[in-house]
Amino acid sequence: MNWHDVWILYRRELRSAMRERTIVVNGILMPIFLYPVMLWVILTGITFVSGLQERAASRVAVLDPPPAHPALMDTLAAREDIDLRPTPVAADEAIRLIREEELDALVEFLPAAPSAAALQGNFTVHIRYDRAVERSRRARDRVDAVISDYRDEWMAREAETLGIADVDRQQFLVVQRNTSSGEQMGALVLGMLIPLFLVIMVALGCFIPSIDSTAGERERSTWETLMTVSASRLSIVTAKYLYVATLGILAGLLNVVAMFVSLGAVMAPLLGGSGEGGATFEFTIQPLAVPVMMVAAIALALFFAAAMMLLAAFARSFKDGQAMVMPIYWLAILPIILGQQTDQTLTPTIAAIPVANAAMMIRDAINGVFLWPLMAETMVVLLLMVAACLLLARTVLKFEDFLMDSFDGSLWRLARDRLLGARGATGGRPGGTAPARAD
Numbered sequence: 271m272n273w274h275d276v277w278i279l280y281r282r283e284l285r286s287a288m289r290e291r292t293i294v295v296n297g298i299l300m301p302i303f304l305y306p307v308m309l310w311v312i313l314t315g316i317t318f319v320s321g322l323q324e325r326a327a328s329r330v331a332v333l334d335p336p337p338a339h340p341a342l343m344d345t346l347a348a349r350e351d352i353d354l355r356p357t358p359v360a361a362d363e364a365i366r367l368i369r370e371e372e373l374d375a376l377v378e379f380l381p382a383a384p385s386a387a388a389l390q391g392n393f394t395v396h397i398r399y400d401r402a403v404e405r406s407r408r409a410r411d412r413v414d415a416v417i418s419d420y421r422d423e424w425m426a427r428e429a430e431t432l433g434i435a436d437v438d439r440q441q442f443l444v445v446q447r448n449t450s451s452g453e454q455m456g457a458l459v460l461g462m463l464i465p466l467f468l469v470i471m472v473a474l475g476c477f478i479p480s481i482d483s484t485a486g487e488r489e490r491s492t493w494e495t496l497m498t499v500s501a502s503r504l505s506i507v508t509a510k511y512l513y514v515a516t517l518g519i520l521a522g523l524l525n526v527v528a529m530f531v532s533l534g535a536v537m538a539p540l541l542g543g544s545g546e547g548g549a550t551f552e553f554t555i556q557p558l559a560v561p562v563m564m565v566a567a568i569a570l571a572l573f574f575a576a577a578m579m580l581l582a583a584f585a586r587s588f589k590d591g592q593a594m595v596m597p598i599y600w601l602a603i604l605p606i607i608l609g610q611q612t613d614q615t616l617t618p619t620i621a622a623i624p625v626a627n628a629a630m631m632i633r634d635a636i637n638g639v640f641l642w643p644l645m646a647e648t649m650v651v652l653l654l655m656v657a658a659c660l661l662l663a664r665t666v667l668k669f670e671d672f673l674m675d676s677f678d679g680s681l682w683r684l685a686r687d688r689l690l691g692a693r694g695a696t697g698g699r700p701g702g703t704a705p706a707r708a709d
Contacts, residue, residue: 271508275501279509287479287517297475297517301525310532327353328409331364333378338391342420346377352412361398368400374409375399377417389428452552454637460530460553461636465629467529468522468563472570473599475521479514480578485591503667511575511660518571526563530555559635562645566628569652573624574602576659583666584684615639621647624655 287293330352335343347354355373358364367373375397382392395417400406429436450458487493496506530553578595585591602625614620615634621627627648634641666684 271502271504273505275505276509276512279501279506280512283483283509283513284516287482287513290482293478293482293517296478297521298524301471301475301521302528304525304528323404323408324351326405327351328405328412329353329355329372329374330409330413331355331358331367331373331376333357333361333364333376334380336379336391336393339393339420339424342417345416345420346413349412349416352409352416365398368398368406371400371403371405374403374406375413377413391424391428453554456553457555457637460555461633464526464529464563464636465632468526468567468632469570469625469629470603471525472518472522472567473574473602476514476518476571476574476578477595477599479517480575481582481585481588481591481595483510483514484579484583485585486588488585489587504664507663507667511579514575514579515568515571518574519567522567522571523564526567555636556638558640559632559638562635562640563632565649566632569649569656570625570628572656573652573659574598576656576663577602580659580663580666583663616641616644616648618644618647621645622651624651627651 287297328351330346332343332346332354346352358367358376361376361378364373364376368376376399378396378398380394380396381387382389382394386392386394397410397413399410426436448455487496497503499506577598581594581598582591585594614630616627616630616639620630621644631645631648669684
């Protein structure tokens with residue numbers, strides 16, 4: 271293999287890619303603009319829907335209102351977001367109206383339980399609603415908030431009348447406080463989003479170029495012409511492989527930069543500006559996490575490029591290549607779920623699972639956890655997968671009928687009939703071509 275030839279062919283592939291609209295859109299423009307625009311659309315949509323929901327009045331019927339509490343009924347009637355409907359004949363009739371979505375909730379006042387009946391005017395409330403309907407759940411929440419606030423005020427007045435101090439009336443008090451800082455809350459969000467989208471964008475960045483540089487060449491009838499240049503076939507394939515991996519790395523890194531820049535401007539308002547307990551979200555990344563993400567992106571790109579090119583090389587058209595490569599795309603994304611467990615760090619078991627190990631390693635780095643031995647295991651596993659794919663590709667290149675597109679079959683058939691020797695070196699067909707040496 272001549273590295274000078276590889277460099278020339280590599281530059282030629284990159285120049286050709288910049289003229290392909292599909293590659294530019296999927297590999298460059300989409301990583302830059304997809305997530306800022308997507309996050310903005312999500313924020314706008316949630317704000318719009320929330321506004322519509324807040325303006326929609328809840329249709330509520332009241333059964334047997336307590337005579338001793340006219341102020342409660344006045345409060346419910348005064349609410350603009352609650353529309354009191356005529357009282358139904360019975361609870362069964364109201365339940366039927368709720369199921370038919372003509373009524374959102376039924377508020378039924380009942381006498382207090384025997385243990386609580388000693389307090390004059392005490393009562394029990396049953397709120398009937400349809401949990402499967404968002405509008406009905408919202409009506410339940412609104413009515414419950416009004417009744418709870420009224421009950422607290424009424425209990426405070428009654429306790430004052432009876433001379434019961436607040437400290438004697440309170441049985442216990444639960445206080446919640448979030449001990450996470452704003453940086454930790456921001457790291458939690460980044461740790462959930464960046465590994466997921468980085469893996470997806472690296473895979474997507476390799477997806478189109480891997481098909482275009484193999485099946486696309488065959489569909490355009492330029493593969494045979496490319497095989498006639500003075501460079502060896504190994505140099506040609508190496509240049510294509512490095513080109514696909516480069517676009518995958520570029521897509522992943524551009525996506526991380528775009529997401530990090532847009533999160534502060536778009537995601538902070540979406541999260542309400544503060545986390546639980548009042549902790550403000552601060553989206554910052556430790557400097558040491560940046561090279562970790564870059565190394566992970568490079569390793570993932572090398573793996574995706576090798577695996578996708580290997581399968582796409584057996585396709586005769588771009589459409590066939592998409593069908594062959596798509597399983598790699600989905601199977602590679604599924605293990606990311608393991609990397610989304612916020613209560614775990616990288617373990618020896620997860621470090622041995624390709625793709626999931628890189629996702630977990632990135633998430634740990636964002637959270638400031640650097641388990642160097644397990645990170646080294648992660649890189650070794652990914653590079654071993656890359657080496658296995660490249661070794662298999664080098665073996666496949668020895669077959670002349672595969673290079674000249676006269677082999678009719680898939681990778682599995684080639685491995686079964688030739689590499690495993692099930693049907694001999696000629697593939698079990700008369701006139702089969704013996705392997706040719708790869709330069």
